[in-house]
Amino acid sequence: MKIDRIHLKAPGCWINDPNGFIYYKGLYHLFYQCFPYAAKWGTMHWGHAVSRDLVSWEHCGIALFPSRYEDQNGCFSGSAVEYEGKLYLYYTGVHYDVVNPQNIHKNPNDRYESSQLMISSEDGFTFDNFKRKRVIIPPFADREPADRTHTRDPKVWRGKDAWYMVLGSRTNDDRGQLLFYRSMDLFEWKPVNRVTKESTLGWMWECPDLFRTEGGDVLMMSPMGILQDGKREANHAVCLPVEFEEHTCTLEFPDGFQFVDCGLDLYAPQTTTDENGRRIMVGWMRMPETVDGKWNGMFCIPRVVERKGGHIYFRVHPDVDRIFSRRISSAEEAGGACYKLSLDLAEGESVNIGGYRISRKEDRICTDRAEVFTGHDEWRMKTETPVIREGDHLDIYVDQNLVEIYVNNGEYVLSSVVYGLSTEIQSEAAGELLMYAEK
Numbered sequence: 001m002k003i004d005r006i007h008l009k010a011p012g013c014w015i016n017d018p019n020g021f022i023y024y025k026g027l028y029h030l031f032y033q034c035f036p037y038a039a040k041w042g043t044m045h046w047g048h049a050v051s052r053d054l055v056s057w058e059h060c061g062i063a064l065f066p067s068r069y070e071d072q073n074g075c076f077s078g079s080a081v082e083y084e085g086k087l088y089l090y091y092t093g094v095h096y097d098v099v100n101p102q103n104i105h106k107n108p109n110d111r112y113e114s115s116q117l118m119i120s121s122e123d124g125f126t127f128d129n130f131k132r133k134r135v136i137i138p139p140f141a142d143r144e145p146a147d148r149t150h151t152r153d154p155k156v157w158r159g160k161d162a163w164y165m166v167l168g169s170r171t172n173d174d175r176g177q178l179l180f181y182r183s184m185d186l187f188e189w190k191p192v193n194r195v196t197k198e199s200t201l202g203w204m205w206e207c208p209d210l211f212r213t214e215g216g217d218v219l220m221m222s223p224m225g226i227l228q229d230g231k232r233e234a235n236h237a238v239c240l241p242v243e244f245e246e247h248t249c250t251l252e253f254p255d256g257f258q259f260v261d262c263g264l265d266l267y268a269p270q271t272t273t274d275e276n277g278r279r280i281m282v283g284w285m286r287m288p289e290t291v292d293g294k295w296n297g298m299f300c301i302p303r304v305v306e307r308k309g310g311h312i313y314f315r316v317h318p319d320v321d322r323i324f325s326r327r328i329s330s331a332e333e334a335g336g337a338c339y340k341l342s343l344d345l346a347e348g349e350s351v352n353i354g355g356y357r358i359s360r361k362e363d364r365i366c367t368d369r370a371e372v373f374t375g376h377d378e379w380r381m382k383t384e385t386p387v388i389r390e391g392d393h394l395d396i397y398v399d400q401n402l403v404e405i406y407v408n409n410g411e412y413v414l415s416s417v418v419y420g421l422s423t424e425i426q427s428e429a430a431g432e433l434l435m436y437a438e439k
């Protein structure tokens, strides 16, 4: 089967959200939303890849596919847990009210019912789609207790005294909300609480993920319609330092929020813990065009998530960073593979990586991809970080279709999808620019 290095990419088809990310029996398993028949979104399956080291990803084909009434039109996003040696996957099954006669793979009117399902596996590789699926939360009747259509993406975790689940949903007055459930046995789930935020943060909260870090609790989610400025996609992944009380499933929100990534493309991130207990995250990079007419969708480098005070840091996973150990002096020497650039960028300085421009203005890192993202709306070209405070350092990971900029070891990250980068690098920074490839 196909192997990807550094960035997992759609295996000749379409992929979106990462799902069921887990370290299980000595391997990282990463499932993902997948339409296996074309390089565009359609009836969702779960594709599957595994890795020993978070660097090489071996594709293992399709794990979940529609097989029953509740998931007839798609196996939407969800998560994984391990219990007594078994792997349990939780996901949302969708069933359309009406089918589009011209294209059965797309819902014609945004009306469908969503159920929450689970499936277990003895080894993480075999999934009996016909016998082992089970509905754990049937669809809601209408909009009470929550939206019959827009309730999805179960994230399950082991709490202190029980298993917990959070679902993304929307309220009757069109605000995002979270639904919390508890289970003692992973099969029977009881509602515990519903949580929303006073000020609006989009109308539907997709792919919620809630976890504890040494520095405090973090909520990560992908609200739909969070940005209304017309300058960016309306749906964007955010993270917030929160206080979560597990037994009652109550959540205290701060006033603001932080983008998971300051670029315009990362969406629907999901976290798990790595073999050393670090909290790690991957996210889907939205791509407006297919590559070579064949594939669409890729994931960012796995990032370590940390909270310090009110700020959330995303650092390159050390096991990935470690492999960039061969000093090179030109991008050609990487031979088309992903390479790394390190430099300090002072106020007013800039660097041009194969047509992708990075500059520092008023202490923000600003990017412009107009030369390597042609044919798209003007507002999708430029973006920037908030004001940076922790230094001048950039580590930039450059792959054929993705540039990831880690500012001050994860104070902010800014990632951009690109098409047709050249190998020419021009630096107007005073300091030295170091380049690394794999050994």
Ligand code: FRU
Binding pocket: 016, 017, 033, 044, 076, 077, 078, 092, 152, 153, 206, 207, 267, 268
């Ligand atoms: C986020 C999302 C999820 C849903 C899945 C469907 O990108 O819309 O909410 O489960 O994608 O593919």
